[in-house]
Amino acid sequence: MSGRKDFLSQPAPENYVAGLGRGATGFTTRSDLGPAREGPSEDQIKEALAKRAAALGNAPPTAYGVPKKKDDEADDEQFRDAENEEGLFATGNYDREDDEADRIYQAVDERMDRRRKVRREAREQAERDDYERNNPKIQQQFADLKRELGTLSDEQWAAIPEVGDLTGKNRRNKQNERQRFYAVPDSVLAGARDTGQLGTEIQDEGMATEAPSGSADQADGTMTNFAGIGAARNRVMQVRLDAAAQAQTSGTDSVAGTATNIDQKGYLTSLDKSELMAGETNLGDVKRARVLLESVIKRNPRHGPGWIAAARLEEFAGKIQAAQNVIRRGTEMCPKSEDVWSEAIRLSQSHGNNHNAKILAAKAIESNNKSVKLWIEAMHLEQLPAAKKRVLRKALDHVPQSVAIWKEAVNLEDDPSDAKLLLAKATEIIPLSVELWLALARLETPEQAQIVLNKARKAVPASYEIWIAACRLQEQTGNTQMVSRVMERGIKALARESAMLKREEWITQAETCEEEGAPLTCQAIIKETLGWGLDEDDDSKQIWLDDAKASTNRGRYETARAIFAYAIRVFYNRKSVWLAAADLERQHGSKQALWDLLGEAVKSCPTSEVLWMQLAREKWQAGEVDEARRVLGLAFQQNPGNEDIWLAAVKLEADNGETEKARELLSAARSEAGTDRVWIKSAAFESQIKKDSDDALSLVNDGLNIYPKAAKLWMMKGQIYEAKNMLPQAREAYNTGTRACPRSVPLWLLASRLEEKMGVLVKARSILDRGRLAVPKNPELWTESVRLEYRAKNMAAANQKMAQAMQECPTSGLVWSERIWHLEARTQRKARILEAIQKADNDPVLFVIAARIFWGERKLDKADSWFAKAAVLDPDYGDTWAWWYKFLLQHGEQAKREEVVGKCVVCEPKHGEVWAGVRKAPENAGKGVEEILKMVAKELE
């Protein structure tokens, strides 16, 4: 046979199951021939295996020892490692060779196991012991502590904090969420109502009357009052809603409830704020906040503020123990956080457990021994000074560089010499702390202090405080001239160290010195530093004036004075500096100082008449007339041709009743400084003294010879003639005047009025026409024309003139007011005034008219407010004040009148149609504002 296969000569494997290798399946053709099977069954295989094994005389084959139950194996199969040898060859048959191999391996293993057994076991034991020592069981860890528990006192037992129940927490929470709420049965409500347990707030109106009947029903036991129950329910609901509404309106607390995100810091502060009303807070809010903070803590347990917030919340909710627990956990999680520790200490301390606070402080310091804050807090926990000192000593051992601790330590010392010793040590250790140096210097005697300050200066050359302190030391010891020298040296040294402050900062320092009572130092500082940092081209004068003003505003007059002194030294010839300095002295300084200053000022600026006048006025006001005269005499010498000084001198004499002297002065002035103003003043002076004196007239004439263009002189001439009742001469004077000065409105007015007075209306009209030609668009001339017409009862002509005037001057308040008041029907006035105010916005004359209209309608409040508006708009317009005063005479109270008069006096009005006339009348010269006000008010129509 060619194709004889080699397998035919091979022996069959040990316990081969026929057909298994090729997965043979059987078939069934005839069911009567026996059980139809598919291939070798499980039982068959097992049987075969067992049979074979028995035949071989061995135990059934399993790798090592006891055979496993087949069921277990089936179970194990799914957990078997696919890579595993056992699994890999599981399909193969376990034959004699395998068994032998297993045995050999087992023997080898056993042998290996026996070798070095003792040594190995000893080593393993050692390793185990070592492991247990390194990772001890909790029980072993606390064994010693447990033993110590026996020594605890009852108080200590009580102080042991509670253990939080964290087991199954989530599940419990979930269960709580799944909690069910059931509607309260009617019977419960009714019962509660009957026993009066529903609270007092629902026991009102209907309920009070209903309750007895309800209980009666209940007592019968026969029927229930359902209507009553419903009412009770509604009432309960209402009460709840009311409470909710109140909570809503009560503010921010409810906001915390609705908001989903809570700003931690904000929440803390709001907690602080609301701590007072802990009783009113909603329990739900606390719960919500607690959940939030809990999650904060959980998510970031190393975050100190979260713990603090949680502890505060508990404290706020009144659960002190819980708060302490929380913060204790916090300290465990964040042992390096000062804030958490100090919060823990505060909690313990504020709830009376000072002892515990101390323990906490000790622990805190143990983990943060460099924390100044914690040391200080620990110090504050001690009551006895000795104990405090002890704590601070320890603190200094740990943190010798802390200025704060040194300061506390020094503060604790009662004996100055001890404090001195401490400070000396402190400055040795922290030579850079200016504070400590200064404190030491303050404690020492002056001589010693100087030495100390010198040392300090060497240690901290860049410190301006030390220099200032040195200056003040000199000042205190009375070495006044040393002050500025020290300061000078200081500035040089600081400039060398390039540690100069800014100018403004120096000024602040100077002000501080002044405040603390060291004016010399203040001056020295200003003197040395004011010019610092200013370039040549800077407007240093303005800057210094501003500085001085700012200092004055802050009430630091000494500093301002020093600044001025410096500025004056630099700008010796500048008037404005002197004026500002004089201003300061006048307001905040002594008279003598002011005089000195002004004397100096006039010496430096002899040509400044303002300074002279100020000086003279000051002297005069102080009652030293002779001094004032002397000053003015000096001024004359310096400024011979200045009319102001002349006139001031005349005024001085005239006011002092020295008419002759005044007259002399005036004549001297006319010859020396013969301006038109001097002439006018002279004439006015004469006419004041004597109404119809020829002196005045001759003066006017002389003046007109020199100054023919002076309208005032012409007016005066006319008025003098009028006063003398020499009307033709007056007319002549006015005519010549209008020709000489055609632009002078008052001259035209006077001329026309003269004609009117003489009864020659046509002439008056023509004069006004000429005036209007010469001065077009002048409201006063137009108004006068209108007035002329209606004074002559010629209303048609007045209206026609008014129309022209309105065209010429549409925005003039004067024209408008004339029209409204005299030419309009009463009913039309209001509409017109509205129109006028729109056209000629903000004219006080119009406002006064408006006020008068309201006054006429007896709307007093409105009238008053319009008067006030007018007065505010133009306080210089005297007629307003006069009208107002008149109004108040009728309708106001005394206090209000006085107030208005006072305001008027302050404002010193100078203008106004009637006001000016009254004020300028020769017989009213030298009268006060108040008198004039009263006269004007009387004069008004």
Place this chain on the structure above:
Amino acid sequence: MGSVVIPHLVTGWHVDQAIMSEEDRLVVIRFGRDWDPDCMRQDEVLYKIADRVKNFAVIYVCDLDQVPDFKQMYELYDTVTLMFFFRNKHMMCDFGTGNNNKLNWVLEDKQELIDIIETIYKGAKKGRGLVP
């Protein structure tokens, strides 16, 4: 004497190996007992055609007393049974006896046996499991 020349399969393992080791020839196995007269006759025919069908079939004999493993699986209750396998697949053939699984009578016509073997081989090559 045919049973002496035709290779014997002495264990179940050999039977399986014989069936699996053939790649492209039909495996024909005679289950029976060597001393049985029917078997002797059949073996005589098988021996005679063995060389003629060697290109597409290989013939083994298996003593049912020596290898009883397949008796139940293949319902080997007849004195002589011929079974056909191709690539570890049991080939069935409609012999008109009602049992398509095997040839369980003595077939002494050599040409007819060759024809049957050839027919089964051709069917098997075409991938059929049952040949007419």
